[in-house]
Amino acid sequence: MSSQLLPLVAAEMLQPADPRAAAMAGAIAAQYPHAARAVLFYGSCLREANLDGLMLDFYLIVSDYRAAYGKSWLARANALIPPNVFPFEHNGLIAKYAVLSEADFARLCSPAADNVSVWARFAQPSRLLWAVDEDARARAIAAVAQAAPTLLSLALPMAEGQDALSLWKAGFTLTYQAELRAERKGRSLSIVDADPDRYRRFGEAALADGLPPSPEQAAQRWRALQRRGKWLSVVRLAKASFTYAGGIDYLAWKINRHAGTAIVIKPWQRRWPLLGAVTLLPRLFRSGSIR
Known part of the structure; x- marks a missing residue:
């Protein structure tokens, strides 16, 4: 585990968030009393002072899908095409939450992932708002700590510059090309520009620790991620028509x-x-x- 990056990730994830978001995280976990392990808050709402009228984004990490859903077809759908996504309302706020097992969350934050959707999001700031115990807390932080090195190692062969901010910008630009995205062109760069100090510190820590080896055929790897990512976006949209009211x-x-x-x-x-x-x-x- 990275010696310099992990403490930065842990400190960021354990920062307090809006109390209403924290209450919502607890309410999401309470729906899965036999399976809930951790709830993470991420996305643009982290930067907002007023959450009214916004759609909050959470990930619910569960022990396994059978424990979460029983023998329901939802368990098979979550395992086959992770994650399942559900709408949620609590105390006047609205949200959506995605469900992943601990094993899938760790894999999808790592270079072993076959798509960008999880590590691209958790290379950005997130908050751990609920955990069932210290083991679950540590596992969630360790999984998220893989996300930035995964992005930066894949960006390294493709970036024009080799400094931390250049790698971040190249990486986010490539991830936005690997999903169906509604954001305007340039959004991927504005993520870094919104908090360059954070991305510089996290990037330099990841570089100092040593990144996972870059694929020999990086451009080919990105083309594969882009093809699979857009196909998965359509498939997940189709699945959501059954699971997401x-x-x-x-x-x-x-x-x-x-x-x-x-x-x-x-x-x-x-x-x-x-x-x-x-x-x-x-x-x-x-x-x-x-x-």
């Missing part, structure tokens, strides 16, 4: 918020959300709303 409205809200569009969901699209989402995709690609 109001998922198509959330999709429209997120795209409108980030891309400045004015998509209005029609009644038939709510009635058949999978078909509605599929018919929405070509228009979004043509408009550049998602990339």
Whole structure:
């Protein structure tokens, strides 16, 4: 485990967050009394002083999917195409939370991941707002501590500069190309520009500890991540039409918020959300709303 980066990650994750977000994390965990291990808060809402009207983002880490769902088909769906995502409301706030097992969370933060979705997010700031015990807390922090080295090692062969900030910017630009994204062009760079000191410190610590070996064919690796990432985005969207109540409205809200569009969901699209989402995709690609 990295000697310089791990304390930085632990200190950041254990910082206090908005008490309402912390209460929501506890309420999410309470739904899974036999499986919940940790709840992490991440995303743009970390930087917001007023959470009213925003969609908060959480990850619920569970011991395993059978313990979380019993024999339900949700356990098989979560194992086959992780994560499952669910909407949540608590004390006037709205959120969505993704469910991963401890094993999947550790794998998807590491270079062994076959897509960018988890390590790209947890290379950014997050908060550990609830843990069932110290072992769960340590495991969650150790998993997140893999995310930054994973991103930076894959960015290293592709970056124009070799300093920490150049690596971060190259890495985030590449990850945004590996998912269907609603954010405007340049969003990947603004992540670093919003807190360059944080990214410099974390990047230099990761570099000092030694990064995981970069793949010999880095460009080929990124092409594979981009192909799989966009395919997975579509598959997860299809799955969410069964697991996420109001998922198509959330999709429209997120795209409108980030891309400045004015998509209005029609009644038939709510009635058949999978078909509605599929018919929405070509228009979004043509408009550049998602990339």
